[in-house]
Amino acid sequence: MVASLASLFLGAMHTQLSTTTTVPFHGKEELRRYRKIMAQVARLKKASSPDGDVIDCVPPHLQPAFEHPKLRGQKPEAEPEERPKVAGGDTTAAEEEVFPAQAWTDGGESCPEGSIPVRRTKRRDVLRSSSAVRFGRKAPRAAGVVRRDSTSDGHEHAVGYVTGDQFYGAKASLNVWSAKVASPAEFSLSQIWVISGSFGNDLNTIEAGWQVSPELYGDNSPRFFTYWTTDAYQATGCYNLHCSGFVQTNNRIAIGAAISPTSVYNGRQFDISLLIWKDPRRGHWWLQLGSGPLVGYWPSNLFTHLGRHANMVQFGGEVVNSRPSGSHTPTQMGSGHFPREGFNRAAYFRNLQVVDWDNNLLPAASLRLVADHPSCYDIQGGYNRAWGNYFYYGGPGRNVRCP
Template sequence: MTLMDLFTLFLVLSFSLNHNVVGGRTLSREEDLELERQLKILNKPPIKTIKTEVGDTYDCIDIWKQPALDHPLHQDHEIQMEPSSFPEGFDGETSTIDKEIKVTLTTVDCPQGTVPIRRTYKEDLVRVKSFMEAYSYSSIHPLTKDSPGKHFAVVESLDKVPTKFHGIQGYVSAYNLTVGAYQTTSSQVWLETGYGNSLNSLQAGWMVSSQFYRDNFTRLFVFWKTDDKVTGNWWFQVNDIRIGYWINTLVPRLEGGASRVAWGGLAQALPNRPSPPMGSGHFEPDDKRKVAYFRHIQTVNQQNFWVVPNVTQFETYISSPTCYYIWPFGQIWFKGYLFTFGGPGGNCGV
């Protein structure tokens, strides 16, 4: 089964998620108390509670009492209901061709004036903390001794290019892949600035992770945002649905734009263990209906216009060519700039 959506990022953000065992050790009393404190902050008294078909519980929370506004920098924040500006050439709609095949997002029908927030349990915080310590969605970079177990197949901007990126978008196909324990696979986009402790990274896409989500469903995930050129806030949109935004103070280093962007796949596993499949799970399949791809990829330039990539400013990168591939990178009639990617995974190295 294939899923396809247009991801629109007008500048991107990563959020840090802060497992009673973490990394094979038992939580200390202090850590356990900290988790209890976080739960009280995250789980507000709901106006309405909804349980989805896949077993998730969502609470409808007063929009003015959502946890994001508990941040000291955001307590006087005036909530935006719509972006105050859009990049030129973007109308938020997809073409007739795209609408015939796009996935329908499962929605939670909360009353007006409330926002749906997935209920958080202590085991969720324990699991997420362990996941983030093991996999750390840190950056677009080659496999190194400092980040073992990560394998990339991406189209990325060259570091030497002096331009700033103020948005990113692309249609992505994703498959319901099966992953093993401690494996994660995603088809996603990145928008970043800085390195190391100075890194601000915004990421979004489709992910399968049995450890993170406790199932093998393909899930929409975000670690990122989009920039509103008037307020500086970052909006996240899927097809014509505006999911929401991140307040600009969360990623201050992205205020002037991102220095790096990328589209593609990321497969993660424990070091020296088999890696999961990526994309469609095939090497350049003959049946083009089974290929994983990104198409109509674009960025927002410093003049706030959507533009197609300048191929001299981008490159393809594969960290493990025996397990994954990426091909080609170019313009194909109505599909715009397009590339295919993926692979079966396996024993891919460190």
């Protein structure tokens, strides 16, 4: 877990941990992991957020990424000189995109140049988790992507995907909603997956989007998140900066912080643009939000299959259905409304694109749409000049047709 930052809470928490009987730890390994997580916060400039978050401004070389054995002793690399270019003059991809706002910057807070914002992990964040060892990670048996052979373990999807070629990135715009999540054991997210490998233990993924997760964040706000794994979520990778791996280079975006504003049913729509692509020169996978600066990168040597390229890209929504009281969860996907309601009401992805071998952005051709349980969460798509390839997706979960 995150261990590269100077300690905060260490003395006080160490004393409290030695006497508490309420911490859900099982053995010395979980206790050691908990203490390591609590030792993450630097005594540096801090920014307070209206939603209660604390953002620490951390020197880039002290960020969590550089605790990874393959990255130890390194510093963030320079941004690539060349970003993906729009092929064939496709104007749908060339629009000006809004740089997303976050709650912690609403009051004018910021981190100075030469630092990165890191959302502080608090004691109560870890205690909400079912396991300190698994804190910040997905359940290993829940694939998190639409498998071709199984959609078990309570994870349900409504996604568009492309497969069968060599992909070097993906881009889309998606609107952000305050989806209602029924219990702390569940979440609702909307994201891009960049995938390589089989759907066995060697699955590599890079993921980014927005997520409502009461267990992870302690509230019901939609938050910008990242994820990665090299072994199908078993032992590698994590959300955001909760483990070493992702290298952040941006001083304006805090990964894991709330996105503000959000879309309103029958009102203003607020969307964000996500671009993930593999730098042809150094091979790292970079993340960009809107038309602004890059957020950071996943180093190429973290991965096996994604060290070369991706063989699948997915766009869409995912929820956890824990079946409370034996019924389907009412946790919402997207806006909580079915795609047939259309613009201003349903959640959408638009301008779906992929990056080819020559660093060109191309329309996501031969896009396939699939919903695990259409009566609970559905998906419908199409094409027009303004939005390129697009789809509406989501739903309310439990209803008369989804008992």
